[in-house]
Amino acid sequence: MAKKSKVIEKEEVVVRFSGDSGDGMQLTGSLFSFSSAIYGNDISTFPDFPAEIRAPQGTIGGVSGFQVHFGHSEVYTPGDNADVLVAMNPAALKANLEWLKPGATIIIDVDTCDDKNLAKAGYKSNDPIEEDNLSSYNIIKAPITTLTKESLKDMGLDNKTILRSKNMYALGLVFWLFNRPLENTEEVLRQKFSKNEKIAEANIRVLEAGYNYGLIIQAGTPSYHISPADIRKGTYRNLNGNRAIAWGFLLAAEKSGLELFLGSYPITPATEILQELSSRKDLGVKVFQAEDEIAGISTAIGASFAGDLAITTTSGPGLALKSEALGLAVMAELPLVVVNVQRGGPSTGLPTKTEQSDLMQALYGRNGESPLVVMAASSPVNCFDYAFYAAKVAIEHMTPVILLSDGFLANGTQPWRIPEEGEFPAIVPPYVEKPASEWKLYERDPEKLNRFWALPGTPEYQHRIGGLEKDFLTGAVSYDHHNHDKMVRVREEKIERIADFIPQLEVHGDEDADLLIVGWGGTFGHLYTALEGLQDEGEKVALAHFSYINPLPKNSYEVLRKYSKIVVCELNLGQFASHLRSKFPDVEFLQYNKVEGLPFTVAELKNHFQKLLEA
Amino acid sequence: MSENNKLAFQEYKSDQRVRWCPGCGDHAILNSIQKVMADMKVPQEEVAVISGIGCSSRLPYYMNTYGFHTIHGRASAVASGVKVANPKLHVWQITGDGDALAIGGNHFIHAIRRNIDINVILFNNQIYGLTKGQYSPTSKRGFISKTSPYGTIEYPFRPGELTIGARGYFFARTIDKDLKVSTKVMKAAAEHKGTSIVEVLQNCVIYNDNTHKEITDKQFKDDRTIVLEHGKPMIFGKERNKGLLLDGIKLRVVTIGEDGVTEKDLLVHDAHCEDPTIHLKLADMEYPDFPVALGVIRDSEAPVYDQCARMQIDEIRERSKIKTFKDLVTSGEVWEVK
Ligand SMILES: Cc1ncc(C[n+]2csc(CCOP(=O)(O)OP(=O)(O)O)c2C)c(N)n1
Ligand code: SF4
Ligand SMILES: [Mg+2]
Numbered sequence: 047m048a049k050k051s052k053v054i055e056k057e058e059v060v061v062r063f064s065g066d067s068g069d070g071m072q073l074t075g076s077l078f079s080f081s082s083a084i085y086g087n088d089i090s091t092f093p094d095f096p097a098e099i100r101a102p103q104g105t106i107g108g109v110s111g112f113q114v115h116f117g118h119s120e121v122y123t124p125g126d127n128a129d130v131l132v133a134m135n136p137a138a139l140k141a142n143l144e145w146l147k148p149g150a151t152i153i154i155d156v157d158t159c160d161d162k163n164l165a166k167a168g169y170k171s172n173d174p175i176e177e178d179n180l181s182s183y184n185i186i187k188a189p190i191t192t193l194t195k196e197s198l199k200d201m202g203l204d205n206k207t208i209l210r211s212k213n214m215y216a217l218g219l220v221f222w223l224f225n226r227p228l229e230n231t232e233e234v235l236r237q238k239f240s241k242n243e244k245i246a247e248a249n250i251r252v253l254e255a256g257y258n259y260g261l262i263i264q265a266g267t268p269s270y271h272i273s274p275a276d277i278r279k280g281t282y283r284n285l286n287g288n289r290a291i292a293w294g295f296l297l298a299a300e301k302s303g304l305e306l307f308l309g310s311y312p313i314t315p316a317t318e319i320l321q322e323l324s325s326r327k328d329l330g331v332k333v334f335q336a337e338d339e340i341a342g343i344s345t346a347i348g349a350s351f352a353g354d355l356a357i358t359t360t361s362g363p364g365l366a367l368k369s370e371a372l373g374l375a376v377m378a379e380l381p382l383v384v385v386n387v388q389r390g391g392p393s394t395g396l397p398t399k400t401e402q403s404d405l406m407q408a409l410y411g412r413n414g415e416s417p418l419v420v421m422a423a424s425s426p427v428n429c430f431d432y433a434f435y436a437a438k439v440a441i442e443h444m445t446p447v448i449l450l451s452d453g454f455l456a457n458g459t460q461p462w463r464i465p466e467e468g469e470f471p472a473i474v475p476p477y478v479e480k481p482a483s484e485w486k487l488y489e490r491d492p493e494k495l496n497r498f499w500a501l502p503g504t505p506e507y508q509h510r511i512g513g514l515e516k517d518f519l520t521g522a523v524s525y526d527h528h529n530h531d532k533m534v535r536v537r538e539e540k541i542e543r544i545a546d547f548i549p550q551l552e553v554h555g556d557e558d559a560d561l562l563i564v565g566w567g568g569t570f571g572h573l574y575t576a577l578e579g580l581q582d583e584g585e586k587v588a589l590a591h592f593s594y595i596n597p598l599p600k601n602s603y604e605v606l607r608k609y610s611k612i613v614v615c616e617l618n619l620g621q622f623a624s625h626l627r628s629k630f631p632d633v634e635f636l637q638y639n640k641v642e643g644l645p646f647t648v649a650e651l652k653n654h655f656q657k658l659l660e661a
Numbered sequence: 662m663s664e665n666n667k668l669a670f671q672e673y674k675s676d677q678r679v680r681w682c683p684g685c686g687d688h689a690i691l692n693s694i695q696k697v698m699a700d701m702k703v704p705q706e707e708v709a710v711i712s713g714i715g716c717s718s719r720l721p722y723y724m725n726t727y728g729f730h731t732i733h734g735r736a737s738a739v740a741s742g743v744k745v746a747n748p749k750l751h752v753w754q755i756t757g758d759g760d761a762l763a764i765g766g767n768h769f770i771h772a773i774r775r776n777i778d779i780n781v782i783l784f785n786n787q788i789y790g791l792t793k794g795q796y797s798p799t800s801k802r803g804f805i806s807k808t809s810p811y812g813t814i815e816y817p818f819r820p821g822e823l824t825i826g827a828r829g830y831f832f833a834r835t836i837d838k839d840l841k842v843s844t845k846v847m848k849a850a851a852e853h854k855g856t857s858i859v860e861v862l863q864n865c866v867i868y869n870d871n872t873h874k875e876i877t878d879k880q881f882k883d884d885r886t887i888v889l890e891h892g893k894p895m896i897f898g899k900e901r902n903k904g905l906l907l908d909g910i911k912l913r914v915v916t917i918g919e920d921g922v923t924e925k926d927l928l929v930h931d932a933h934c935e936d937p938t939i940h941l942k943l944a945d946m947e948y949p950d951f952p953v954a955l956g957v958i959r960d961s962e963a964p965v966y967d968q969c970a971r972m973q974i975d976e977i978r979e980r981s982k983i984k985t986f987k988d989l990v991t992s993g994e995v996w997e998v999k
Binding site: 080083084086234277278279280281282283284293296297300305307309326327328329330331332334336337338340341344345346347348349350351352353354356370371373374378463464501502503504505506507508509510511512513514522523 | 675677704705706707709711714721722724725726727728729730731732735738739740741742743744745746747749750767768771970973974977978981983984985986989990991993994995996997998999
């Protein structure tokens with residue numbers, strides 16, 4: 047490789063690819079992150095789709111982005127702001143200025159900066175660099191469109207196809223910027239376009255042209271080097287949160303010996319789970335695209351009654367529709383997992399954005415005393431683990447479980463280490479073992495308090511369940527007032543006892559910290575990165591992050607009471623803080639809340655914590 | 662009933678005391694269902710009876726089979742889940758006119774559209790019984806009830822029309838106390854592959870007594886109903902001298918022997934015909950212009966959802982390279998960290 051004028055060694059870098067919806071930025075970003083992962087960096091990515099399906103070309107509303115954060119050590123978020131921006135048109139430049147680090151490198155396709163495009167993006171002059179006052183940035187003005195055309199001119203391709211490979215030119219340039227080999231990407235392109243060799247060839251040619259352009263202009267431009275991270279051995283692949291959830295259930299089905307049934311209705315940002323499982327008929331998954339969310343959960347409850355591992359997937363508005371049926375699952379004491387990929391609310395709200403505002407709905411959004419398990423995944427790839435454990439808890443304790451994810455986890459990707467054989471435990475359904483003559487429908491396991499499962503089709507175990515109150519032992523309909531009180535309490539206690547079977551709350555950071563940061567669910571990456579940052583600056587801080595919301599880990603109170611200053615951070619107006627206050631009235635909780643439909647930024651978190659530490 | 666059959670019949674009864682009002686039509690329907698199961702010798706453990714909420718929906722408790730008394734309106738969806746999860750089960754859905762056609766209307770039509778193999782017994786008493794007497798989506802226009810003291814101002818659904826409108830392939834009608842027709846159509850429903858809808862004209866003695874009386878009462882039942890049988894000419898009446906024929910595109914009631922009409926001119930019932938045009942006309946017949954059709958009105962064949970779902974899984978399993986979870990996760994773009 048030719049020597050660079052100046053190579054900057056960096057710990058971590060954030061690259062943002064941005065262009066028009068049709069510019070292929072998602073593919074470009076994925077290819078870049080795949081190659082970085084193979085190179086050995088830890089990565090975290092996040093796509094940023096326009097809200098409208100077909101927003102007008104060249105406008106800010108139509109900008110589609112893909113951010114990749116990669117580093118020499120572990121990275122936990124896609125990064126707040128970018129070190130490098132690839133802007134395929136003026137709108138992409140304008141839309142992303144807010145998210146750039148000072149002095150960032152900007153690669154812009156100057157061919158697209160004509161009067162029409164500049165006007166569409168809202169520029170008044172014909173020089174966006176000047177107009178936006180970007181002289182302190184490192185600008186690479188590349189005639190990407192012209193040079194792409196130039197490099198493909200003798201291939202006999204039509205203009206549309208040629209323009210579609212512009213993104214590879216930009217990618218080549220970025221590879222040059224980071225001193226990255228092209229081979230892996232070329233291989234992926236060959237596979238991707240294996241049915242059309244000419245297209246594969248064109249893409250590769252443009253990719254190389256972009257790289258070579260970098261070599262030519264290198265003179266004044268510094269390039270970066272980020273050495274590989276120290277990552278645990280194993281086989282890896284990139285995975286986003288939605289897929290991870292789907293796959294977690296597949297493993298749970300295999301480990302429990304049950305067939306997987308999904309009843310669901312499409313809703314952003316949860317739809318991909320339904321889509322992914324729909325294509326898994328090869329693993330025997332029964333997917334039922336229902337007429338609405340009520341039918342989604344109702345079919346799942348029917349499938350659970352019949353003996354399947356039954357799940358339903360949705361987002362906030364859909365969870366609202368499922369409330370009544372969730373109560374039925376509580377009453378019938380059947381295993382069921384409801385996945386809620388949260389988005390901005392209330393009502394239709396911000397469908398494509400992230401939020402954590404369905405916590406109260408998950409905990410309490412049903413009539414009657416209706417306890418169930420609430421869990422929350424905290425990174426795109428651990429969505430896999432939590433889907434698995436949600437299924438395990440649901441089956442082994444005979445209860446509905448709500449698993450919370452969010453728009454940020456759903457679409458973000460990270461490298462996922464494929465679990466080794468035996469890394470996940472067996473799931474043991476509590477089938478009735480007693481002879482039918484001795485068995486009572488609602489008798490319970492003395493330890494876990496679950497009832498036992500008898501599947502339709504089994505001779506002699508015929509029984510009737512339903513939503514009416516049941517006799518404590520026989521399960522027959524009972525209107526007895528003492529019995530009702532007893533049943534309400536035993537259902538509650540069954541859920542509380544699950545605390546004996548889940549992991550303890552872990553604290554990251556200093557035992558005797560001056561500030562305990564508390565979070566739950568999808569904010570872990572940002573909170574943890576802020577924690578590390580403050581620790582590097584010598585602050586005594588700690589983080590307790592919750593994934594089990596109901597029941598809470600057994601040691602929660604022990605942990606929380608040790609700290610004199612606690613701040614609960616969440617993407618809502620304080621729902622988890624209220625939950626904690628109701629459980630631990632003598633502990634004082636400060637709050638840090640944001641409800642912009644966006645994740646926290648590490649910078650704003652650090653800033654706020656710093657202030658709390660000074661106060 | 663033979664001694665043997667009586668025994669078998671008892672085996673389908675649970676130990677729960679039946680709690681419907683004395684004289685309620687539901688008692689007779691329960692008997693018919695149990696009799697059909699005994700006649701067909703369906704093992705109790707292979708039966709799952711799924712209901713929603715309503716007086717009628719209490720039925721599963723009285724059956725010594727697997728049963729699930731779910732929530733109002735959702736029985737079709739729960740039953741669909743049961744059948745797709747385990748197609749070997751004989752799934753029966755018990756539902757009321759409110760349960761199936763008001764709150765559960767959406768699930769009802771979609772179950773029919775998908776043609777899932779469930780047998781739906783629709784108890785039509787034209788009233789909300791359990792909530793003590795409000796009009797329902799099948800109450801006649803002008804019906805007076807607690808929530809329509811001045812008469813309703815809405816037209817009722819006709820369950821047969823709705824079934825056919827949702828692309829249904831099986832529709833039958835019977836009267837609660839008519840054990841003969843009831844057992845016959847329920848047996849046909851059980852044998853039919855796909856969603857079968859059996860509308861039972863049910864009497865609620867407390868809140869809507871005699872609502873079907875002008876059709877079902879012994880003294881004029883023969884003249885005001887017609888029991889359809891596949892392959893037989895459409896003859897009815899106490900004297901067996903009335904019939905139905907097609908006049909242009911309309912049905913017409915005629916008297917055999919009058920105006921030169923002979924038996925040969927009458928329509929012959931073809932329940933298996935795929936085209937639902939005549940079935941719809943028959944299902945929609947109302948007294949006094951026509952006799953009300955009883956028996957199996959439509960019983961035609963079409964692909965069955967739960968079977969297709971199985972077949973598709975088997976087929977894809979056969980041809981996919983991915984056989985296990987491990988195959989799935991290790992396929993595609995993976996890399997090693999050493
Ligand atoms: C969500 C919900 N809304 C309302 C009710 C009250 N409710 C119970 S049964 C019923 C109507 C029952 O009528 P129908 O389905 O015709 O059954 P019937 O009692 O006549 O057999 C109503 C309104 C309920 N149980 N649940
Ligand atoms: S109220 Fe009517 S439908 Fe309900 S049990 Fe009594 S008679 Fe039967
Ligand atoms: Mg009714």
